[in-house]
Amino acid sequence: MDPILPKALKRGDKIAFVSPSARLNDILPIPLARGKTYLESLGFQVQIIFSKETTATITESIRVRCDEIHAAFRDDTIAAIICTIGGEHANELLPFLDYSLIRSNPKIFVGYSDTTFLHYAIQARTGLRTFYGPSVLTDFSDFPKPMQFTVDHFLRVLNEAGTSVGxxxxxxxxxxxxxxxxxxxxxxxxxxxxxxxxxxxxxxxxxxxxxxxxxxxxxxxxxxxxxxxxxxxxxxxxxxxxxxxxxxxxxxxxxxxxxxxxxxxxxxxxxxxxxxxxxxxxxxxxxxxxxxxxxxxxxxxxxxxxxxxxxxxxxxxxxxxxxxxxxxxxxxxxxxxxxxxxxxxxxxxxxxx
The missing domain is CATH 3.50.30.60 (LD-carboxypeptidase A C-terminal domain-like)
Incomplete structure (x- = not known):
């Protein structure tokens, strides 16, 4: 695939939170809200994409998680997607993602750990550059605030277009x-x-x-x-x-x-x-x-x-x-x-x- 670079993240842009592996939004609502509030304090809008539909079976879980990722890529008002956390089952999504949709709507995608599977699949099937970096619950939800080094480099890599990261x-x-x-x-x-x-x-x-x-x-x-x-x-x-x-x-x-x-x-x-x-x-x-x-x-x-x-x-x-x-x-x-x-x-x- 020819490489695709996503657009730089600017103040005022909208960031979506998705949970493609562990589903902790309802279990950890206070830390999740803290991560949302922090990114909003930096000048970003935040939208949490998390369905209340049942994920009791593997089939239901795959459909719901894929639908959430597709919704984030489909929405033209969203500039970046950050995974809330890793987990154990992101690999289940790889055969079912709509890679044509992702390639047609390139945007920043960030996460680590189990998100490794999604990075590889998106790179292989679309050419879109993705980013191995902070998740919401492990980094942006820290009390009383995230570590500044993490935030500074996140912004350095994703904000500055046209110049080498160095x-x-x-x-x-x-x-x-x-x-x-x-x-x-x-x-x-x-x-x-x-x-x-x-x-x-x-x-x-x-x-x-x-x-x-x-x-x-x-x-x-x-x-x-x-x-x-x-x-x-x-x-x-x-x-x-x-x-x-x-x-x-x-x-x-x-x-x-x-x-x-x-x-x-x-x-x-x-x-x-x-x-x-x-x-x-x-x-x-x-x-x-x-x-x-x-x-x-x-x-x-x-x-x-x-x-x-x-x-x-x-x-x-x-x-x-x-x-x-x-x-x-x-x-x-x-x-x-x-x-x-x-x-x-x-x-x-x-x-x-």
Missing amino acids: PLPRSPICSKEHSDFLFGHETLDKPRETTDSPSWRWLRGGQATGHLYGGTVTCVVRLQGTPYAPVSWKNKILFLESSMGDDIQLPYSVSKFRNNLVDLALCGILHEIRGLIIGRGYKYDTSMQDELANVINEVFNVVVGRSLEEQLPILMNVDFGHTSPLLTLPINALVRLDCDLDEFSVVEPSVRA
Whole structure:
């Protein structure tokens, strides 16, 4: 598909909230309203698209969720769509989305985690650039307000047309926790604790330019072999991040991440990519970061067989994924990794005028 850049987001534009995976609107009305109020305070209009129809069966659920996404793309007054949260079942929608409708009505589409499936499908079937970035309930609904780093980069990437995004910033602080209300606690107005962010870390040096593609590592693995995955990864820089563990209050184990990397190696992906970027791990302490770094190096050295002399920059602990604050990443945009300059840059505009 020829690439399509959505129009830049301007003050006064309307943003739609959709819930293509987890359906928490009625369960978390106060945080949802807080996210809506915050975006309105920035000068945007907000419309929540959420049907009260039954979703008791898989068939009903797929129809309702697709109808909501279609309504958001069909509405000419809506400039951007943000997912309320991720979840587990966005993959069910892929065969049933109206890709002709989406291609004919291109607009900004933002989300992460399980939304990885929708990013791949929309890119593959329409060419529309989408954005791996903040969700409403995990980011814009923070108390007393969202982390400024998240907001600033969201606006930087989506507001400014015609100029390259440039080097991506890094936050000096981060939160190792999601908000309490996401874990079923009744506390809705507790600020998240923050700590110093781990430094960005180059596991391999060099320079590389390619198109940015990736997502939550489990989703990326599951998409391989489907018609929604890229045919070739030769011109790609891959970005990966991990979700929570089996217990959502625990980190995703390094052992499972290792299995995922080997699966991607067996698919041939890690033999083709020009570079790799790893997001800051959810609740990863220094020991887990070191363990993952060792795993990545061994997988590339032994399983993939790409020597240290090869120009294959690998950067980890970058500000995206199941973490806060986070960057807004334009999927399939041209990016550059440069270890010598200590930079990860988007070298083209992410939106159009």
